[in-house]
Amino acid sequence: MNKFKALMLTTAVVISITSCDNNENPEISNNQNAQLSLGGHISHKDCGYIDNNWPSNAELSTTRIINASETNFLVGQNANIASLFNINTVPLGFAIGNGTLNAISYGAGYIIFGESLYNYALDNGGRISVAMVQAHEVAHQLQFRNNIPSRNESTARASELEADAFAGFYIGHADGYNADWTTAAPAYTFSASLGDNNVNSPGHHGTAAQRRSAFRLGWLLRDNAYPGARSFDSSFFRYYDQYVLAGALRGETEFTRPEGISEDVHEYIMSKMDELHKISTGEISEEEFLNL
Structure with missing residues (x-):
């Protein structure tokens, strides 16, 4: 707990777990496999992936975040959250690289979880903090779909x-x-x-x-x-x-x-x-x- 408080007092970054419902046409991604896995929706004109919400050096992946064990945990949680809330599993991508202290739920129907945020959550509460963030982002999908x-x-x-x-x-x-x-x-x-x-x-x-x-x-x-x-x-x-x-x-x-x-x-x-x-x-x- 003391470590957590000290980190919150000294960190200069702003963390955001958020949603983005601007559904402009996607821009071309440099990761075609990830693009296809997320239904072709990678970027938005005003609330975009990579150029706006993510640092320019971030890379999109649908196959890994940190390592195989953590990837499997997050993918498993994503499926379990969707099951509890009676929806199909939400397509999930990972923003890999420094400065990816964010997680975004897009109105186009997918979620991007940043590697830096994943590490930060692990350091401040462990895997249950990761699960909380993912459940929060899936909840935004419920809001989009149900007009709430x-x-x-x-x-x-x-x-x-x-x-x-x-x-x-x-x-x-x-x-x-x-x-x-x-x-x-x-x-x-x-x-x-x-x-x-x-x-x-x-x-x-x-x-x-x-x-x-x-x-x-x-x-x-x-x-x-x-x-x-x-x-x-x-x-x-x-x-x-x-x-x-x-x-x-x-x-x-x-x-x-x-x-x-x-x-x-x-x-x-x-x-x-x-x-x-x-x-x-x-x-x-x-x-x-x-x-x-």
Whole structure:
């Protein structure tokens, strides 16, 4: 933990796990095999692969990231995430080279995961942090395909926090990563490290505390059967907007259980609302959070 804090204080780079839904025609790639594996979609005019989001020296690969063991892990996680969320496995490419501290989910239907980000995640939480990032990126694919999030904001926050919740759900679910909280906490730590305080920026992803609470809410939903993307979206914002962020509705004598959420899970979530609200405001410290 101390090593992690020191790294976050001294690093000069900005990490982004994000989405890109500009579907302009692809430019020609210097890696034809990778191009074919990703359906021919490699670059975009305004939100592009290599020339915009990646350093010019980065190379695209669909066969390796770091080494065979790590490649197999990420490919396996990608397939398992898609299975839990009832979609076909999302085509996955790897950006190889220095400065690839990013992961991008493209509206054209594929994901690029940077080698530098993979190494950084391994150093700060291990493989579960890698799995969290990949689940977050697959969640953006769910958003593209289902016209969600239903919550509209002037920044990217709603989309990013919901993707964090999808990721938390995957990390905790028995058919997902199946992590108890002690195991899941490093992924939370990594997720929170990607928060920002640029609340008026279009690219604002949510503060560290908000990302922490969104991931925790998703993890708390782990015992519920996956209800589908739109139902998950509706339930997430019903809980998150009105309870976690606003701390509202606490005086209600009756709260309608969201559709697709079991009665037992609903009661469990409601018992955690004060905790979740305090997480979102920063009243619960990082150390306290890890010991929940």
